[in-house]
Amino acid sequence: DDVTGIAWLSCIGLCVEADRALRARDLHEAGDRRDAMARARLHADRLAATAQDGGPVERARLTQGKAELARARGRGGAKEWQRAAAAWDELKRPYPAAVARWREAEARAAADDRAGAGDAASAALSTAETLGSEWLAREVRTLGERARLELGGAGAASAAAVNGDGARGTAGGVAGPGPGSTEVAEDPFGLTPRERQVLALLAEGATNRQIGAALYMAEKTASVHVSRILAKLGVQGRTQAAAVAHRLHLA
Numbered sequence: 001d002d003v004t005g006i007a008w009l010s011c012i013g014l015c016v017e018a019d020r021a022l023r024a025r026d027l028h029e030a031g032d033r034r035d036a037m038a039r040a041r042l043h044a045d046r047l048a049a050t051a052q053d054g055g056p057v058e059r060a061r062l063t064q065g066k067a068e069l070a071r072a073r074g075r076g077g078a079k080e081w082q083r084a085a086a087a088w089d090e091l092k093r094p095y096p097a098a099v100a101r102w103r104e105a106e107a108r109a110a111a112d113d114r115a116g117a118g119d120a121a122s123a124a125l126s127t128a129e130t131l132g133s134e135w136l137a138r139e140v141r142t143l144g145e146r147a148r149l150e151l152g153g154a155g156a157a158s159a160a161a162v163n164g165d166g167a168r169g170t171a172g173g174v175a176g177p178g179p180g181s182t183e184v185a186e187d188p189f190g191l192t193p194r195e196r197q198v199l200a201l202l203a204e205g206a207t208n209r210q211i212g213a214a215l216y217m218a219e220k221t222a223s224v225h226v227s228r229i230l231a232k233l234g235v236q237g238r239t240q241a242a243a244v245a246h247r248l249h250l251a
Helices: 003-026 030-053 056-073 078-090 094-110 114-131 134-147 154-163 193-203 208-215 219-233 238-247
Strands: none
Touching: 003 030, 003 056, 003 208, 030 056, 056 078, 056 094, 078 094, 078 114, 094 114, 094 134, 114 134, 134 208, 193 208, 193 219, 193 238, 208 219, 219 238
């Protein structure tokens, strides 16, 4: 009978299942992806029911849930996230609005709308910094780094620091280099900052497809970067490149 609680938990569940569905898709795990999508739809149905019986907050959660469902399906979702941000703005809830704009920026970057992604990310970063949400600010800055977004306002200095000569290492997984990691050592191979990002992912075992997805580039472009890195390092394959990266702290 707790409509508010059910809506809150269902929205969280949708976020978790969207993450699971995207991971399963990246790893070509069809069974896990189907399971995640089935669970996501159940949460979406519960959200729809709470929106009928609840108030404006539950309706805003439903809007957010629709955006999460689009993310789970891997179908962009920029417009859905934009609507979610607007719904939270109307309720004067800046934190979920900022999260929605971060997701909107991700979706627009994936669709190669760099200008729109930069605008959404800049707005999300500004709110995150105002509210003191360090994790969200880190996520937005990392997105800006990976997708090479122009972050305005307070985000501009952060983006410049991240994208400058001192490229940063990865934060773990194949999600891309993270701003929370330590500065990598100088290398004698003449790697560009972008190549350092690619090498960091390569050292973690990422495929060209995963590298492309993490850094918002085509798989073919990722392959070209990998080939150039192997040539600069003077190695024959990805395993040797990973070994050099770890040994010399290049990633």
